[in-house]
Amino acid sequence: MKKALSILGIAGSLRRDSLNRRLVDAAAALAPDDVTIARYDALGAVPMFDEDVEAAGEPAGVRALRDAVAGLLIATPEYNQSFPAVLKNAIDWLSRGDEMLAGKPVALVGATAGRWGTRLAQAGLRQVFAATESLVMPSPMLFLAGGEALFDAQGRLRGDEHARLAHFVAAFAAWTRRYQPIVLPLPP
Numbered sequence: 001m002k003k004a005l006s007i008l009g010i011a012g013s014l015r016r017d018s019l020n021r022r023l024v025d026a027a028a029a030l031a032p033d034d035v036t037i038a039r040y041d042a043l044g045a046v047p048m049f050d051e052d053v054e055a056a057g058e059p060a061g062v063r064a065l066r067d068a069v070a071g072l073l074i075a076t077p078e079y080n081q082s083f084p085a086v087l088k089n090a091i092d093w094l095s096r097g098d099e100m101l102a103g104k105p106v107a108l109v110g111a112t113a114g115r116w117g118t119r120l121a122q123a124g125l126r127q128v129f130a131a132t133e134s135l136v137m138p139s140p141m142l143f144l145a146g147g148e149a150l151f152d153a154q155g156r157l158r159g160d161e162h163a164r165l166a167h168f169v170a171a172f173a174a175w176t177r178r179y180q181p182i183v184l185p186l187p188p
C-alpha cells in the first residue's frame, strides 16, 4: 500500500560515512506508518548553479529532487559556522522554475563533532528558507553534538537522543500533514 506522505531526506554531506546521512536513516526508521522518509543521495551530481546551464535545461539530478514530495527533511553538517555549499546549491536550483519550495514543509536537523550541534548551520538555513517561502518547522529543534559517539553499531542514536529524534520525526510528520496544499474538487 502506498504511504500517504512522502518526505525526502537530504543529508548535506557527500562523505561516505557522514553522520548526517546516518541521521536521515535513523529518522527514516522512526517514521510513522503513513509516512515514508526516502534518502536523496545525489547532491554531488547536481552541477553548480549557473543560469547558462539552466537555460539549456534542468539537469537530471535537480529534476529528481523536484519529484512530488510532501516535505523535506534536511540533515545538515556545519562548515565554518554555516551550512555546506552543496546544500545551498541544491536550494538555489530548486528555488527556480515551479518554485516547489514555496509553501513546502521543511524540517532542519544536524549532527557534528563540534559542541554546538549545528546551531549556526541551521540558523543560516532558516534564513535561506525564509527567502524561498518554505514552511520550516519552528520547534522542536534538534542539535546533535558528539560525532561518532552519537550512533551505536546499528545506526541508532544512543541514549536520550533516540527519543528526541523520535519526537522530532513525529512532530514533522504532523507539521507536514497540516500544511499539505488543499486540492479542491473541480465543479461539475
Ligand code: FNR
Pocket (backbone or CB within 6 Å): 012, 013, 014, 015, 017, 018, 019, 020, 021, 076, 077, 078, 079, 080, 081, 082, 111, 112, 113, 114, 115, 116, 117, 118
Ligand atoms: C567542519 N566542522 C565543523 N563543525 C562545527 O560544529 N562547526 C564548524 O564550524 C565546523 N566547521 C567545519 C569546516 C569544515 C570545512 C569541515 C570539513 C568540517 C566539523 C563537521 O561538522 C563534522 O566533520 C561533521 O561530521 C561533518 O558532517 P558529516 O560529513 O559527518 O555529515
